[in-house]
Amino acid sequence: RARERERDGVVGRKRDASGQASRARSRAATTATTTALEPFRHRVDADPSFVETTLRTLRTATTELLNLSSEGLSYEELYGKAYALVLRKQGDALYNTISDAVTDHLCLHVASKIADVVGDVEFLKDLETRFARHRKSAQMLTDVFIYLDRVHLKRSGNANLEPVGDLVITLWRECVVNNPRIRRRMHSCMLDLIRRERDGESVDRDALQKVTSMLLTLHESVYVDEFEVKMLDETRSYYKAVAQKRIDIDDCPTFLRMAEARLAQEKDRSEAYMAPRTTSLLLEQARNQLLKEMSQSLLHNATSGMVHMLRANQIENLRRMYSLFSTMDDLEGIPDVMFNHLKEIGKSIVNDLENEKNPAQFVEELFKFKEKYDTILIEAFANNRLIESQCNQAYQLVANLNPRSPEYLSLYLDHMLRKSSKDASQSELEIILNRSMGLFHLFHEKDVFENYYRQHLSKRLLNKRSASDDNELAFIGKLKDDCGFTFTSRMEGMFNDMLTSGDLTREFEGVYSRGSGSMEVNVSVLTTGAWPLKVHKTPINLPHECERTCKVFENFYLSRHAGRKLTWQANMGRADIKARFASGEYEISASTLHMCVLMLFNTHETLTTKDISDLTGMIGDELKGCLQALSCVKGKNILTKLPAGKDVSLGDSFQVNRDFSSKTTKVKILSISAKRENDHERSLTKSKIVDDRKPQIEATIVRVMKAKKRLDHNSIVMEVTAQVRNRFMPTPADIKKHIETLIEREYIERDPSDRKMYVYLA
Structure with missing residues (x-):
């Protein structure tokens, strides 16, 4: 307004007399703008006894509402009285009055009546029924004192003040639930009912469910402190006694069925009248006492434990055991028991003298052994990875216990792939080949198997004893998929030689038949590096008829392949x-x-x-x-x-x-020669295999160092082992020896600044 007056003064000085009327109108407008109307104020005379009278009235009304006696009460009138007290800043007094009224009602009337109820179920029902009435009255009090909640509680800034409804429920906990008589009796009644139900009695689940719901309504911490903790302690004690009693009289399958039934009952019990959070805790306590604490007695029971179940092939009992122990850490030793049992059974197979004399029987026993426990792994243990890992380790241990296992498998396949083996159909033979590959996977020294298999394959091909080339090539294909092309390249070369020799023989027969003599001849020309032949240093003197035919064929062959040399192998x-x-x-x-x-x-x-x-x-x-x-x-x-x-x-x-x-x-006429090697021949074969490994290990070391340029000793050992393990398993000592050889030959050298490191020399 001051700025307006100043502006009007400046304007008035600049205008002439004709602007006087305009300035008058401006001052009139300014006067109207600055006029303000104030609200009518009058003095209110307060009744000195209004607050005390109103508080007394509201306390009485609160007690009536707690008793659900609302006849004669006007909610509008009560709301108005509470409203008036809040306006007079008597909110704290009103809040304390409500609290005192609820406390007196609960402590003096409700708690004593509940504590005097006769009968456990009746006590719990009365407790829950009165709580339901109390919750209803709490809602009515909330409606009456809603202005107190909305205005006073916010203005007071006291975070400890609860809304009236929550206050009423909190006071129930303090005055009723925490009442020593009620609390002790509530605990004993609930636990006693649960114990009786566990013992097979029929109890009132509804009463238990309503009481636990009451505790949850009060607060989750109340439910935990007043029921869950004590119930879990009781569960621990109860099942500890049950387990100790039953383990002495039941065999393992019976005990497991009891445990399974008990756990199912506890789950049903928890879902019926406990909070969802309690289910897992309850089952954990029951499992710990029934299974975890008794695991060693169950697993290692000499007459009915896990080993007995495995021997008797009790799939159903093993499945039940796995199901019960599957939620526990490391399955409580089931994988270890499985490993030790497989190792024991495998050793008995390997050490059986009858199996030692009969390679086919030895391999069949290994097949049955692995098939049986693979079935148990699938059907009883659901292919659990931890158990499967232990089984595979046991299988590998057993398969490599006998150093002649690769030779025996090759002999077994030699028997099954020969024409004389007429017992197996094509589908059965396919199963046998797949089983053989499963056993082959377990061998650490796959190159030993390759050596024997090539020897047996060569005899089948040269003597025309193979039942089917398709079966032979199918198994070689499986080996190729597992170990790579280099593993089977010489075997495939043997088949190529036989095909080429067939064409060559047919061509020769046309030339030879036009020459002289009536001797029928079939010559196989073999590549020296592909066939495992023992070359005779001294030639065999053939009959004159054969010598003449050999000369004719040699001239025929060399005329088509100049520069080659033929060495006749009469022993084959x-x-x-x-x-x-x-x-x-x-x-x-x-x-x-x-x-x-x-x-x-x-x-x-x-x-x-x-x-x-x-x-x-x-x-x-x-x-x-x-x-x-x-x-x-x-x-x-x-x-x-x-x-x-x-x-x-x-x-x-x-x-x-x-x-x-x-x-x-x-x-x-059959040759008098053992199908299996004698000790001398076996040592020669082993020496040859070791000699064949040397260039492979050295080539792998050079290849790794060329790629990495600089590596420490342990890394070289790991890399080399990983690359050659599909043929054999080198020892760290072997790798170290070949590293020293390569250092002498200047392929690699030690780092002068760090003797643990090796450097590739280009």
Whole structure:
């Protein structure tokens, strides 16, 4: 207004007399703008006794509402009185009056009546019923004193003041629940009912549910302190006693069924009248006492424990055990028991002398062993990773306990893939091949298996003894998928040689048949590096008919492949010979070496061992085995040995057995040679395998160092082991030895500043 007057004064000085009327109107407007109306104020005379009278009235009304006696009460009038007290800043007095009224009502009337109720269930029902009435009255009090809650509590700034409804409920907890008589009785009644129900009695679950709901309504901490903690302690004591009693009289399956039933009951009990948060805690306490504390007694029970279940193949009991223990840390030792049991069973299989004598039986036992416990793992233990890991470790341990396991598996497959094995159908053979691959996966020294399998495969291919090339190639494909191309490259090369040899033989037959002679010949040309052949340093002297045919074939082959060299391996061949005896004419199927010996008797009546050696070029065990096969096998003794006996010496003499006879016209002579290696041959094979590993380890070390440039010793060991483990498992000592060799050959060197580090030399 001052600025307006100043502006008006400035304007008035600048205007002439004709602006006087305008300034007058401006002052009139200014006067109207600055006029303000104030509210009518009058003095209110307060009744000195109004506050005290109103508080007394509201206290009485509060007591009536707590008793749900609202007849004759006007909610508008009570609300107005509370409103008036708050306006007069008597909110604290009103709040304290309400608190005192509720406290007196609960402590003097309600608590004593509840405590005097006779009967446990009746006591709990009365407690809950009165609480329900109290909650209803709390709602009515909230409606009456809503202005106190909305205005006074906010203005007071006292965070400890609760709304009236919450105050009424809090006072119930302090005056009723915390009443010593009620509290002790409430605890004992609830726990006693739960204990009776656990003992098989039928109890009033509804009463328990309502009381626990009351405690939750008061606050979760009240529920925990007044019920949950004590109930869990009681559960611990109860099931500890049950477990100790039953473990002495029940066997393991019976105890587990009892535990399963008890846990199901506890879960049902918790869901019926406890808070959701209690279920897991309750089950944990029951499990701890029934299972965890008794786990060693259950698992290691000599007559009915886990080992007994495994031996008896009790899938249902094992499934129940796993289900009960699955929620506990480390399954309470189940994986360890499984590992130790598998190790024990596996050792018994490996150490069985009958299995040692029969490789096929040994492998079949391992198949059954693994199949049985794989089934248990799936059906009883739900393929639990921890148990599966322990099973695989046990399988590996068992499979590698016998160093001859790779050889036995190869012998087993050799038997199953031969033409003579007619027991297995194609589908069964596929199952056998898959089982064999499962066992092969477990071997640490896969290259040992490769060595034996190549030897047996070569004999099947050369002697035309393989039942199906498709089956052979299928298994080689499985090996290739598991170990890579280099593992099976030589096996595939063997098949390629046989295919090429077939085409070459057919082409030669066309040329040879036009030449001379009627001898039928089938030649296999083998690549030296692909076939595991023992090359004869001294050649075998073949009969003249065979020598002539060999010369013709050699000229034929070299004319098509100049620069190559053929070395004849008579020990790997077979021959069919026609022989006439007094009993009739027979067709003798024998090895080429047998044929060389028999053909000598076309021109000699009697020959000594030394004579035969000089004429054929055979020496040592090879010659002895050949002569034993022709003279010492009953029913196939084409030659007669003097003196009689199985042992062959240089002075023994041989002649044709003119009394020879056979029920069949075709006689098959088998070589006298063990399918399994003797100790000397095994040591030679092992030495050869070790020699083959050396360049592989060294090449891997160089490859790793070339990629990494600089590595410490432990890292080299880890890298090399990871790269060659699909063929064999090198020891750290072997790797260290080859590292030293490479340092001497200047492929790598030690770091001068850190002797633990190695550096690649380009």
